[in-house]
Amino acid sequence: MKFRSVILALAAVGAMTAALPASAVTVRYANQGDLKALDPYTLNETTTIAHLGHVYEGLTKRGKDLAIQPALAESWETPEPTRWRFHLRKGVKFSDGTPFTADDVVFSAERVRAPGSNFATRLPPDAKVIKVDDHTVDIVTDKPNPILHYQFDGWYIMSKAWAEKNGAVAPTPAAATTPSFASLNAMGTGPFTIESHQPGVRTVFKKNPNYWGKMEGNVDEIIFTPIANDSTRVSALLSGEVDIIEPVPLQDINRVNGSPNAQVLTGPETRTIFLGMDQARDELVNSNVKGKNPFKDVRVREAFYKAIDVDAIKSRVMRNLSTPSALMIAPEYFRLAKEFTRPKADPERAKKLLAEAGYPDGFEVGMNCPSDRYVNDGDICRAVIGMLARVGVKVNPIIEPKAQYFAKVLKTGGFNTSFYLLGWTPSTGDSHNVLYEIMGCRGRNGASRGDTNLGGYCNPKLDELTDQILVETDQAKRDQLIKQAYEIGNADYAYIPLHQQSLAWGVSKKLKVAQRGDNQVRFEWVVKGE
């Protein structure tokens, strides 16, 4: 009898060890920019959203192909055009063990629209979020909104109890100088939890044992370190110190592909890189022109547009890994994009326009530019500075890491910029987001319109079209309305779209990853082999 129980015990131990993986699978990831605040409503920026998507989840999520899938909401329906009913997933627990209920959704809806949030556009300002029962939530809007749930994948649901217990009810603004509890800690329902977070140094994610879903990948631990220096980041990948880097500097793509242990995954990215100009203030914050704002004159905006040679940027700065764009949206997201062509650069015309506008000798303006956010962002800005110098405009670069950059230029920083470089991917995958958040009049007909319209461009005609586009259900008609709206924006030289950049991830050959077109590096699909 005794002998048999020993055998059984041994067999049980054997079975258990066989079930467990031989050792925890750790993936080390380096990005050019750091992860500053963990508060999911602080910075509406893809890299940050991707990081936090490991810990937090929205009512919906997007798959590898960007298709909308159920997440914290199991299903949804629209009993009336203005009423959406979301059936929440039952049995989901936050990683601290508290159950997820409708109260958390109602709380997150208030928090995401509170002052200081950078995500207010994720939920229309007029939408009422009503708890029906513990696992049902209704969202009621004034007007029908067929794309309401398009960007819910980036509206992360926070625990009401956790936020209240830790004094984190109010969102942390990006311009905040002292970190809040929620910006140093994160607690959600997602597949990972944060084990440690040292801003600017490293962040360690651990697999969440209580995760409700099933992860496709086999990663137990993610160690994230920011490496701002291009060649250091590449060297770290090639030496095996990290397993995945984003982005691979364009000049090093051949070197990575030529190495035995890593490769570059490239693909078109749906992010549009553009330049914006402050058209709202009566006097620019960073300029030698006093008493008036040169960018209020459409001729000055056109001159800037015509002075910049995007083809030269493409061939010299982007090493041909960019697609010059006439629109503020990628062609993947707008069927009629090919009907637009980008006017050629014309420095002579630019000089003439500046002279006509009263600046024959140009003027001086400061330019805000991130140095670690987009592919070769600092280089693009330096190239733009050279091109504008040739038409007489002296641009003073303010090139900074993205934490400092965003703290200044965003709404929470008071739109403190005169001229800037930004990139935008509509989180809905649809033009309405661009027309509403980037090109809409700030604060008009709803507090969140134009929230990321850092230059304050405003044309009420465009806003009218935007509102029609939202409710139009006929696809062909809707496309025509969108086209009209973009034509207005282009005629006003509201922005200077430059290009869509390319994805460039450096990935160890041990890793199998899913590269999403929105450039979110997500580890739930990563499989690491030996």
Add this chain to the structure above:
Amino acid sequence: MAASATSAPVTAAKPPGLFARIFDGDVWASFRRSKLAMVAAIATLIFFLAALLANLGPQDPFDPAQLELINSRIPPLWTADGQPPFLLGTDDQGRDILSAILHGLRISLIVGALGVLLSATIGIALGLVAGYVGGAVDALIMRVADVQLTFPAILIALLVDGVAKAVSGGQMSTPAILGVLVLSIGLSFWVQYARTVRSSVMVEKNRDYVQAARLIGLSSPVIMVRHVLPNTIGPVFAIATINFALAIITEATLSFLGSGMPDTQPSLGTLIRIGNRYLFSGEWWIAAFPGLTLALLVLAVNLLGDWLRDALNPKLR
């Protein structure tokens, strides 16, 4: 050389000036005996001349209007893809590397010279006061010096730079950046001067001529500056020369780390930082030539400083 030889008797006829007293016959003779010192001096002179004549380069690298993006990353002229007039190639913005080096050299030399001047002024003043006054003042100044010696100079320079950046909000004009660089270097290197001058002053202040000056009723500041200082200044020149090389390196380090000169107005350190990104991508010339220039410049100045230190050392004469 011939000119200075003939002019020597003329100066000798006059009462010896400060320089004549320092560079007396011994030093000059030692210079003429040392081939290394002569080579170093000629090299340093060439660097200074090059910086002075930087405007004769094919391009003004600080004027963005002269840069053509289409000319970016052209390799040096002697390679297959080289294009005139870019002898040493171009960087990522289409800047001619040779012109950028010449202008960068100018910034490096100006910052180095002003930094040395500032640190020598602070160091000499504090050393003089500490040595002459003695007591609590001496103790205070020298303990501050001791504390500062425990930090590497570059850390102090980074600290000064960081504070200036925070105060200005990250938007500084070029003269302001230059000023901050000079200040950070000046505040980092004063300790050696203070220590050297203090020890010389301690020796000199008990000499008869100082006692005599006191007896006739001269005030302490007059005695310190007019009588003690000239007799302690010799070693300061040796330190200053060696520190000049260190100051150039410190400026390059600060710029390399991104807290010095901006990319639009590169010094040698900034150029190396820009090139560093391309070092492994096959575009070696962007970092290599500024790096080589920096190395040669510092080597030449250092050799000169070494020789001067030995030449001024009475024990080695």
